[in-house]
Amino acid sequence: xxxxxxxxxxxxxxxxxxxxxxxxxxxxxxxxxxxxxxxxxxxxxxxxxxxxxxxxxxxxxxxxxxxxxxxxxxxxxxxxxxxxxxxxxxxxxxxxxxxxxxxxxxxxxxxxxxxxxxxxxxxxxxxxxxxxxxxxxxxxxxxxxxxxxxxxxxxxxxxxxxxxxxxxxxxxxxxxxxxxxxxxxxxxxxxxxxxxxxxxxxxxxxxxxxxxxxxxxxxxxxxxxxxxxxxxxxxxxxxxxxxxxxxxxxxxxxxxxxxxxxxxxxxxxxxxxxxxxxxxxxxxxxxxxxxxxxxxxxxxxxxxxxxxxxxxxxxxxxxxx
Amino acid sequence: xxxxxxxxxxxxxxxxxxxxxxxxxxxxxxxxxxxxxxxxxxxxxxxxxxxxxxxxxxxxxxxxxxxxxxxxxxxxxxxxxxxxxxxxxxxxxxxxxxxxxxxxxxxxxxxxxxxxxxxxxxxxxxxxxxxxxxxxxxxxxxxxxxxxxxxxxxxxxxxxxxxxxxxxxxxxxxxxxxxxxxxxxxxxxxxxxxxxxxxxxxxxxxxxxxxxxxxxxxxxxxxxxxxxxxxxxxxxxxxxxxxxxxxxxxxxxxxxxxxxxxxxxxxxxxxxxxxxxxxxxxxxxxx
Amino acid sequence: xxxxxxxxxxxxxxxxxxxxxxxxxxxxxxxxxxxxxxxxxxxxxxxxxxxxxxxxxxxxxxxxxxxxxxxxxxxxxxxxxxxxxxxxxxxxxxxxxxxxxxxxxxxxxxxxxxxxxxxxxxxxxxxxxxxxxxxxxxxxxxxxxxxxxxxxxxxxxxxxxxxxxxxxxxxxxxxxxxxxxxxxxxxxxxxxxxxxxxxxxxxxxxxxxxxxxxxxxxxxxxxxxxxxxxxxxxxxxxxxxxxxxxxxxx
Numbered sequence: 044x045x046x047x048x049x050x051x052x053x054x055x056x057x058x059x060x061x062x063x064x065x066x067x068x069x070x071x072x073x074x075x076x077x078x079x080x081x082x083x084x085x086x087x088x089x090x091x092x093x094x095x096x097x098x099x100x101x102x103x104x105x106x107x108x109x110x111x112x113x114x115x116x117x118x119x120x121x122x123x124x125x126x127x128x129x130x131x132x133x134x135x136x137x138x139x140x141x142x143x144x145x146x147x148x149x150x151x152x153x154x155x156x157x158x159x160x161x162x163x164x165x166x167x168x169x170x171x172x173x174x175x176x177x178x179x180x181x182x183x184x185x186x187x188x189x190x191x192x193x194x195x196x197x198x199x200x201x202x203x204x205x206x207x208x209x210x211x212x213x214x215x216x217x218x219x220x221x222x223x224x225x226x227x228x229x230x231x232x233x234x235x236x237x238x239x240x241x242x243x244x245x246x247x248x249x250x251x252x253x254x255x256x257x258x259x260x261x262x263x264x265x266x267x268x269x270x271x272x273x274x275x276x277x278x279x280x281x282x283x284x285x286x287x288x289x290x291x292x293x294x295x296x297x298x299x300x301x302x303x304x305x306x307x308x309x310x311x312x313x314x315x316x317x318x319x320x321x322x323x324x325x326x327x328x329x330x331x332x333x334x335x336x337x338x339x340x341x342x343x344x345x346x347x348x349x350x351x352x353x354x355x356x357x358x359x360x361x362x363x364x
Numbered sequence: 365x366x367x368x369x370x371x372x373x374x375x376x377x378x379x380x381x382x383x384x385x386x387x388x389x390x391x392x393x394x395x396x397x398x399x400x401x402x403x404x405x406x407x408x409x410x411x412x413x414x415x416x417x418x419x420x421x422x423x424x425x426x427x428x429x430x431x432x433x434x435x436x437x438x439x440x441x442x443x444x445x446x447x448x449x450x451x452x453x454x455x456x457x458x459x460x461x462x463x464x465x466x467x468x469x470x471x472x473x474x475x476x477x478x479x480x481x482x483x484x485x486x487x488x489x490x491x492x493x494x495x496x497x498x499x500x501x502x503x504x505x506x507x508x509x510x511x512x513x514x515x516x517x518x519x520x521x522x523x524x525x526x527x528x529x530x531x532x533x534x535x536x537x538x539x540x541x542x543x544x545x546x547x548x549x550x551x552x553x554x555x556x557x558x559x560x561x562x563x564x565x566x567x568x569x570x571x572x573x574x575x576x577x578x579x580x581x582x583x584x585x586x587x588x589x590x591x592x593x594x595x596x597x598x599x600x601x602x603x604x605x606x607x608x609x610x611x612x613x614x615x616x617x618x619x620x621x622x623x624x625x626x627x628x629x630x631x632x633x634x635x636x637x638x639x640x641x642x643x644x645x646x647x648x649x650x651x
Numbered sequence: 652x653x654x655x656x657x658x659x660x661x662x663x664x665x666x667x668x669x670x671x672x673x674x675x676x677x678x679x680x681x682x683x684x685x686x687x688x689x690x691x692x693x694x695x696x697x698x699x700x701x702x703x704x705x706x707x708x709x710x711x712x713x714x715x716x717x718x719x720x721x722x723x724x725x726x727x728x729x730x731x732x733x734x735x736x737x738x739x740x741x742x743x744x745x746x747x748x749x750x751x752x753x754x755x756x757x758x759x760x761x762x763x764x765x766x767x768x769x770x771x772x773x774x775x776x777x778x779x780x781x782x783x784x785x786x787x788x789x790x791x792x793x794x795x796x797x798x799x800x801x802x803x804x805x806x807x808x809x810x811x812x813x814x815x816x817x818x819x820x821x822x823x824x825x826x827x828x829x830x831x832x833x834x835x836x837x838x839x840x841x842x843x844x845x846x847x848x849x850x851x852x853x854x855x856x857x858x859x860x861x862x863x864x865x866x867x868x869x870x871x872x873x874x875x876x877x878x879x880x881x882x883x884x885x886x887x888x889x890x891x892x893x894x895x896x897x898x899x900x901x
Contacts (some may be wrong), residue, residue, distance in 0.1 A: 334468030
């Protein structure tokens with residue numbers, strides 16, 4: 044049934060494009076640029092499940108990415124696990140962690156929930172910085188030979204790239220499937236008016252816990268792949284609040300609540316960021332420009348790009364969900 | 365043992381500064397239900413303001429707090445009009461994001477202008493000893509200044525017309541408007557006061573420790589812990605809770621590595637949010 | 652007929668205020684029970700206790716043979732007890748159609764999305780909102796929003812419907828329409844408990860009436876007897892002949 048929907052094929056096509064484009068002429072630069080875009084899309088799309096669909100602002104969303112990174116890298120480096128198994132385990136662990144936390148904090152509303160998630164992110168960072176088995180503040184370094192099992196470092200870079208693209212495609216699909224499901228309808232009702240939703244029969248506590256867990260899975264898996272690829276992980280990088288906020292900016296830029304919006308916003312923002320960071324004059328201004336952009340969006344265009352698109356060409360609603 | 369005592373005393377005095385910082389956050393939160401994420405950045409700006417003023421004027425740094433309070437108020441008014449005014453009625457997410465955006469801009473600009481190496485204000489006030497205990501001069505005066513400024517805030521809130529209007533708006537904005545209180549101006553004033561307090565507390569911190577534009581973050585965290593513990597709209601409770609936090613830190617630092625402190629404080633923060641939705645000393649609102 | 656809803660000795664306090672004080676009554680299947688009383692009498696609080704938004708401090712509630720005291724509102728809806736709110740609570744950025752679909756998906760029948768949409772279609776026709784099906788809920792008129800509130804509750808396929816002042820804010824034409832709708836709902840086999848201030852409506856729709864004042868039940872019975880009750884007249888009605896006047900005007 045989902046195969047009948049045009050948007051399903053849009054997702055497939057985009058993912059295929061990501062996979063195939065850098066292969067032409069072995070374009071390593073393009074690959075490196077696209078992988079950053081893919082990670083942003085993964086983060087923003089999954090964050091959209093919490094913020095856009097359910098209305099719960101997960102400010103500390105990067106915690107699952109960092110936690111996934113640490114668990115994945117630890118399993119590969121210290122326990123000799125194969126990469127994919129380690130990444131999946133990282134995803135499961137991060138989701139379970141979220142579920143547990145959810146029990147404690149999901150009854151908080153609005154800004155209090157948002158602040159609690161920041162608290163959790165920072166607490167995690169502070170804890171990991173003191174945690175011996177994970178290298179404390181110095182983090183973990185992957186020994187070079189882990190790449191041998193993947194056919195050497197060059198091949199490993201390509202393999203991780205494709206794995207990340209798979210995660211991206213799955214994230215987009217997950218986001219879409221939820222959006223058109225009964226579960227998704229319940230989430231939207233929670234976003235609109237949680238008290239009314241309860242009275243209408245939506246199992247709000249259960250749904251919130253489920254989506255909090257689900258939205259932590261793919262970012263954690265992606266984190267495992269990315270930090271494996273970098274060869275190193277340390278607390279400041281893994282649990283970077285700014286990155287967490289940037290995921291929110293991406294989502295709002297594109298338009299929260301839609302699959303296309305989150306993905307588009309992520310991609311555009313990532314390109315902007317890449318340009319800013321590499322331009323010698325503007326690199327310090329990266330934060331200033333990101334901040335300014337966020338301010339403009341919040342003040343003048345809270346519905347983001349897709350809001351504008353849907354208003355201008357309403358027919359597109361059916362093809363770009 | 366005297367080491368612990370000294371640590372406790374320092375903690376108590378530093379706690380007053382934490383309390384002062386938190387008062388700014390709590391006031392804004394209580395009056396207009398806005399969570400001011402520029403808090404840390406404005407504290408840091410206060411630190412740099414004192415540094416610059418000390419460099420230009422050979423007056424006691426504590427007197428320089430006065431222009432910092434005034435400048436902070438002005439900055440607060442500007443930030444209010446840019447980032448807060450339009451989003452005040454909307455969901456808290458919006459003001460969270462808009463104030464965070466301003467925070468990013470300030471930090472970005474600050475890093476460009478001042479870099480990331482620590483700055484220091486070279487000055488110290490001689491302390492004194494009573495028996496086995498030594499009281500550090502800087503800490504003493506910082507604590508005293510914090511309490512004095514808090515006292516001034518109390519005067520403003522309870523003895524002036526504007527203060528009364530602020531309290532009215534905090535209590536019930538619609539009713540206050542119906543009675544002719546110009547709430548936009550009051551909100552602006554309250555925001556200005558909140559930033560002024562943040563800046564002043566930053567200045568006081570600068571008399572005690574070296575700092576960078578990023579140093580505000582740790583104090584922002586402490587302010588959040590304190591505000592949530594004290595309960596919203598309870599600035600003087602925040603002062604008390606700040607002192608408590610300082611005491612707690614003082615009790616703990618001789619025994620645990622400093623790097624654990626943030627973990628403990630964040631843990632406390634989440635616990636406070638979850639367990640004490642009304643705060644420890646709150647009078648009215650809850651989380 | 653067996654009692655569909657039994658409220659036994661329910662008391663609800665907020666701090667020092669006793670909002671509902673030892674209230675008991677029953678509703679039979681197929682009945683329309685009117686709940687009246689001055690503002691602040693505790694009527695909406697009673698609704699909130701019945702459908703699970705508040706837990707009673709004392710007392711029990713039984714619905715369709717099950718004790719539901721302390722159940723959460725979503726559990727209560729699944730059993731067949733739906734309600735509307737005095738201050739309407741539309742899901743603003745969703746369409747009228749989607750709003751009603753939510754009712755169908757999470758109500759007593761727990762329908763699939765497709766079936767819930769089909770049901771929503773029918774319910775919207777039933778309440779007369781088909782033409783607004785694709786409007787955002789925030790863009791409806793107040794009368795439309797009230798109908799939407801009712802439609803959503805109906806989509807949950809309830810056995811008992813709690814209506815909280817559905818007529819407030821409607822003009823006379825709209826009131827007549829809504830009254831007709833309520834009658835039709837009862838004809839479909841749904842029992843109704845309704846809070847209303849519009850005495851004309853209460854008198855002509857209710858099989859029985861319960862009167863609350865300061866949280867206490869001060870009268871219960873047929874509309875004619877209740878409205879002649881001196882305590883009720885003193886507390887709420889003001890006019891001892893109101894019953895005749897209203898019955899005549901219908």
